[in-house]
Amino acid sequence: MKLQSDLLHRLEEKPILLMTHLVLGYPSFATNREVIRQMADNGVDCIELQIPFSEPMADGPVILKANQDALAAGVRVRDCLEFAAEMVAAHPRVNFLFMTYYNIVFRHGEEAFLEHAARIGIRGTIIPDLPPEEGADLHRRSSELGLAPIMFFTPTSTDSRMREVADQGQGFIYVVARRGVTGAPTEMDAGLAEYLGRCRRATDLPLAVGFGISRREDVAMLTGRADMAVIGTATIRLVDEQGPSAVGPFIAGLLKS
Amino acid sequence: MKKGYFGRWGGTYIPEVLHQTFVELRQAYEDARRDPAFWKEYVELMGNYSCRPTPLTLAENLSRHFGGGRIFIKREDLNHTGAHKANNVMGQGLLVRRMGKKRVIAETGAGQHGVATATMAARFGFECTIYMGEEDVARQRPNVFWMEKLGATVVPVRDGARTLKDAINEAFRDWVTSMDETHYVFGTVCGPHPFPEMVAWFQSIIGQEARQQILEQHGRLPERVFACVGGGSNAMGIFQGFLEDADVQLVGVEAGGKGLDTGEHASRMVGDTAAPGVAQGYRSMFLQDEDGQMLDTHSIAAGLDYVGISPILADLGDSGRVRFEAATDREVLDALTLTMRTEGIIPALESAHAFVQAFKEAPQMDDDQALIINMSGRGDKDIFTIAHAFDDPSWKEFIIRRGEEYSKR
Numbered sequence A: 001m002k003l004q005s006d007l008l009h010r011l012e013e014k015p016i017l018l019m020t021h022l023v024l025g026y027p028s029f030a031t032n033r034e035v036i037r038q039m040a041d042n043g044v045d046c047i048e049l050q051i052p053f054s055e056p057m058a059d060g061p062v063i064l065k066a067n068q069d070a071l072a073a074g075v076r077v078r079d080c081l082e083f084a085a086e087m088v089a090a091h092p093r094v095n096f097l098f099m100t101y102y103n104i105v106f107r108h109g110e111e112a113f114l115e116h117a118a119r120i121g122i123r124g125t126i127i128p129d130l131p132p133e134e135g136a137d138l139h140r141r142s143s144e145l146g147l148a149p150i151m152f153f154t155p156t157s158t159d160s161r162m163r164e165v166a167d168q169g170q171g172f173i174y175v176v177a178r179r180g181v182t183g184a185p186t187e188m189d190a191g192l193a194e195y196l197g198r199c200r201r202a203t204d205l206p207l208a209v210g211f212g213i214s215r216r217e218d219v220a221m222l223t224g225r226a227d228m229a230v231i232g233t234a235t236i237r238l239v240d241e242q243g244p245s246a247v248g249p250f251i252a253g254l255l256k257s
Numbered sequence B: 001m002k003k004g005y006f007g008r009w010g011g012t013y014i015p016e017v018l019h020q021t022f023v024e025l026r027q028a029y030e031d032a033r034r035d036p037a038f039w040k041e042y043v044e045l046m047g048n049y050s051c052r053p054t055p056l057t058l059a060e061n062l063s064r065h066f067g068g069g070r071i072f073i074k075r076e077d078l079n080h081t082g083a084h085k086a087n088n089v090m091g092q093g094l095l096v097r098r099m100g101k102k103r104v105i106a107e108t109g110a111g112q113h114g115v116a117t118a119t120m121a122a123r124f125g126f127e128c129t130i131y132m133g134e135e136d137v138a139r140q141r142p143n144v145f146w147m148e149k150l151g152a153t154v155v156p157v158r159d160g161a162r163t164l165k166d167a168i169n170e171a172f173r174d175w176v177t178s179m180d181e182t183h184y185v186f187g188t189v190c191g192p193h194p195f196p197e198m199v200a201w202f203q204s205i206i207g208q209e210a211r212q213q214i215l216e217q218h219g220r221l222p223e224r225v226f227a228c229v230g231g232g233s234n235a236m237g238i239f240q241g242f243l244e245d246a247d248v249q250l251v252g253v254e255a256g257g258k259g260l261d262t263g264e265h266a267s268r269m270v271g272d273t274a275a276p277g278v279a280q281g282y283r284s285m286f287l288q289d290e291d292g293q294m295l296d297t298h299s300i301a302a303g304l305d306y307v308g309i310s311p312i313l314a315d316l317g318d319s320g321r322v323r324f325e326a327a328t329d330r331e332v333l334d335a336l337t338l339t340m341r342t343e344g345i346i347p348a349l350e351s352a353h354a355f356v357q358a359f360k361e362a363p364q365m366d367d368d369q370a371l372i373i374n375m376s377g378r379g380d381k382d383i384f385t386i387a388h389a390f391d392d393p394s395w396k397e398f399i400i401r402r403g404e405e406y407s408k409r
């Protein structure tokens, strides 16, 4: 409940929240540190910390490459856990979530991973290859520890599937805006509006919409239809091209009306 | 037990966007499986288009050479496109037609599954895209040539280790966008449910035939059955003919590469490099590091060069029903040479792994006992790979001359 009530509280002050994303250790922890500081200073509400995995099957080319480069540079899960603890302590206003693939959690030991995450103050987990059918135990244990298991809605989800998925979810629902992998643009059209309406009717949890959200116009079009905009690939591209100092102005610009 | 699980292995670890696609695929598969007309159509197609039933050949010279058990060879090399891969692919082709989809995608390592899929797509009139690691595209040029000539688009995958597992990831990335009109023709008994079970079903035709043939030719069941194991589809295919016969030893042979102690191999069930894990949609034994990152694998046979193993075989390994062994690159070339010289038969490098282990065990057997080697594919069409593996001087000379000729133009 911690994460959900925090988000609802924030929504009393702001029309839409922001969640950003980065791949731990890419291009380096030092850059991650600076990027997170800029995100936090500009009022980002949630940050997804992606622990790199060698087989990120749901990610597009940019995030895939970031995973590979981080691993090639020798990033270990242990380093990611330590760095996350440091970030949570440094930025108490931000909700941090772990995003990774299931094998990382499984290999570390589910219980040890979740306990560690909860102990250092992580608020939730996003595991794209762990559907409710396979994740029931992990999701139950997460909830017990006060970690929100984040579930996905997608454009191919039927109404009954959405309700089924939402049952295991807490915190918010990650609404995948379109088919495909991360990285390509998403257009607002009648289909998307209708889909977001279906999502809204299926759950009371806040809706975080991601996949292809990268500009102020994207955030504006989601305002009123969703609770949180998720910026993924865009910041990784930005840091690649312009360095970490470009992140603060970019984030601030997303919310200007 | 939960559907799609085999003991503690298997499952459906897929992104939510594919949930509905898998609901529909499972339904189509289960309907087909319940419909006797489907299997009948499949067997007829394989008889008419792909030389089935493939022969069970008594290798008299090899049997005499080793002076032990009678060696029989199940000739999957005589399938159309030269390997057991055709069984799976034609079966899935029939299923795709039933589902009304118009496009197929597939991953390929060695290129065998890619060529088989491109062939099936040509025959059924489907659009076809094949994902193949850049490294494999370079190693397996002749197969790329055939896929393209058969009308498929071959996409080189530049991510990760640029081999089979990366091609699988890329095929999934295509599928999460295109699933409405596209079917992913998974190449082996791995991946999310229902693929392991479904591919095993199509491949079971090998074991059904082999069982009947050995009873006809030898008068009783074999003592042992040998098959190489990459993902595990040819092994599952033949093993299913004998699973219920507790006295028949089933032996799966993995790629020992340069030796298990060198780290350059692809043995999941032999040695201690592999550990339980979840990747590419299923839970099984994977070659991975302490963090759960997949390792680079090596084998002289591209078709065995893979990090995971079928969840069904992992379970049969747990229960002891299947015994696993490993053959090194060196042993494979020796077994290949011997088989060519004594029988005039050219196994694929993958299949030659099964020959290695059978040759080690044949002398321990009595001459009234039989063993079967599943020859999953033929080697002659992989002339570039095999000539390279043998480091053949006159072949190299030929390639250099041809290269000079081309570069002059």
Ligand SMILES: Cc1ncc(COP(=O)(O)O)c(C=O)c1O
Binding pocket: B083, B084, B085, B109, B110, B111, B112, B113, B187, B188, B189, B228, B229, B230, B231, B232, B233, B234, B235, B302, B303, B304, B348, B350, B351, B376, B377, B378
């Ligand atoms: C001839 C041949 N045998 C065996 C294999 C390994 O696959 P599996 O273990 O699924 O039979 C391959 C894969 O490409 C192959 O081409």
